[in-house]
Amino acid sequence: MRILLASIATLSFAACASVPANVAMAQSADMLIRNVTVIDPDGRTSTPVQDVYILDGRIVEIADSGSSGRVAEQVTEGEGRYLIPGLMDMHAHTSFRPVHQPSLTLMLANGVTGVREMGSDCVDPEGIAMCIGEMRDAHAQIVAGEIVGPRMLELSSSKIDSNRPDDANAVQAAYRPISAEDAEVTIAFMQERGADFLKTGDEFRPEAFATFARVATEQDMRFGGHVPPYLSVADVANMGMTSIEHARDLPLDCSTYGSEFRAGVLAALSGERESFPNRMEMAARSRDTFDETICAGQIEAMRANGTYYVPTHLTREMDYRAGDEDYRNDPRFDYIMAMQQRFWFQDMDRTAERLGPIRSDLEDFFNLGLRTTGLAHAAGVQIMAGTDANDTMVFPGFSLHDELRHLVAAGLSPMDALRAATSVPAAYLGRESDFGGVSEGRMADLILLRADPLADIGNTREIEAVFFGGRLHDRAALDAMLAEVRAWVADADASMAAQADD
Structure with a gap:
């Protein structure tokens, strides 16, 4: 699928001022966003009536509106608008060949300008997963403006464990x-x-994981993801795990049941016990035995070791909502091809059938996940927004705004929720000079909003324009991207149906 490259150069939705030929030599900026409220999550500031000048894909000046002597080739009016950094999805899956380009397009159309790709390699080059070289090539094409999508800011290995x-x-x-x-x-x-x-x-077998963690730490290689079931959050943080993904381990380890569960798994692996603990009990027993003192110790290990937390609350939401009709009738299915929808509905059907009797326990576990994320944030653990994009009911691009809403429900302020998708990821990546804020010298990956996200985090959806490396995509161009994905889905579904008929 290919977005028309003309959309990349779309002129301002409000006003475009061309520089007369007689002053062309005086140009000092490619673009001006005029009279806008600048929200800088890195500095935790919101400053109205600002002019933001962009040159060669970076912000070169921010000044009180009308006070700069710079001349801009292109002007976008920002009065009544809010400028924030582009958002980063720090747990995404875009490397599946059938959905790769549509996913990237949906992300940029929703203001996602950077991703941490959590499955960037292939074990089988002939399989459905793209290989890391292909992913790096895609990133280069995105940066060059040859295809539409967010920057691939970190490419992970495919999942590593002992299931050989x-x-x-x-x-x-x-x-x-x-x-x-x-x-x-x-x-x-x-x-x-x-x-x-x-x-x-x-x-992951215990002896293999212990050595893996030690050698990765010695080699200064970042590692993280799922916590082996015989180790706690504190254990893996102390072993050097860089990030912990998904709000399932911390809620468990914030209960007295956590240590019982982990010990039971280890005993089963060693043959000291005949069976593994019943995971169907995890939600209720974690809820019923929650202990804030135990939780504080687990969280302190994360904070002390600089372990980042990417709770992907959307994945726990699916656990308890899998059988809900309103949840299943999401209008965003227009952007998801039928083959992928079938996988999602099969997953929801299995989940609803298997976990239906404990639905209320799972909803409580989801809420416990929110609570423990809030406690971790309050204690100084660095929280990053991630979605698990392309997992069941996680719509690329769209769902990052859902996750920001969950982070606010967890107790983060709207500013801190923005930071979880901007300045905190930039710090994790060591790219603070490039991303994560709206300040001079940073990349011009920006979103222009029609409403204030600090008043309501839901306003991150109110996108008027996306700037990517200084390239402007106005609302018309973003709508064209969405329309093209819908058309691509319709064509792909028709082609699959025709093949099935043959």
Whole structure:
């Protein structure tokens, strides 16, 4: 799928002032966003009546409106508007070939200008997952303006754990270490592969994970993802885990049941116990045995070790809402091809059937996840907004705004929710000079909003324009992107139906 490149150069939705030929030599900016309220999450400021000048894809000056002597080639009126940094989705999956380009387009159309891709490599080059070289090529095309999408700010390995098939080839074995020696081979393989971040899965044998964590830390390689079920949040934070994903481990470990559950898993793995703990009990027992003192200790380990937290509350929302008709009738399905919808509905059907009897427990567990995220934030843990985009009922681009709403429900202020999608990710990436704020010298990845997100975080949806590296996509261009994805979905579905008929 290809967005018309003309949309990248679309003129301002409000006003465009051309510079007369006799003063062309005096131009000192490519673009001016005039008389706008600048919201800078990095500095926690909101400053009205500002002029923002952009040159060569970066902000070169911010000044009181009308006070600068600069001349701009293109002018966008910002009166009554709010300018924020582009948003970053720090847990996304765009590397599935059938949905790769539509996902990228939906993200940019929704103001997502950067992603941390959590499955950027292929174990099988002939499979559905793109390989890391292809993902780097896609990023280069995005930056060059050849295709539409967000910057791929960090590319992870595919999931690494010990779930190795008996007939595994060398590459499969590298992704599935089952011993301490294997784990050392895995780290060397991933270094050669060029992954920015190593993603861990659940099924990791204790001896393999211990060595993996030690060697990755020694080699200064970031790793994180799923917490092995025999370790707590505090355990993996102390082992050097860079980020913990999904709001399921912290709520568990904030209860007295957490240590019982973890010990039971370890006993089952070692053969001291015949069966594993019943996961169906986890939600209720975590809720019923929540202990704020225990929780404080788990959170302190995260804070002390600089472990980032990406709770993806949307994934726990699906657990308890899988059978709800209003949840299943989301109008955003217009942007999701039928094949993907089938997978999502199959997942929801299985979830609703298997977990239906404990639906209220799962809703309570979701709310406990919100509560513990709020406690972690209050204690100084760095929270990043991530969605698990393309997982069941997580709509690329759109759902980041849903997650921001969940973060505010967790107790973050609207400013801190914005920071979770802007300045905190920039710090995690070590890219504070480029991203995460609206200030001089930073990349001009920006969103112009029609309403104040500090008054209501839902206003991040009120997008009037997106600036990407200084390229303007006005509302008409963004709507054209959305329309093109809808058309692509319709064409793909028609083609699949025709093939099925044949």
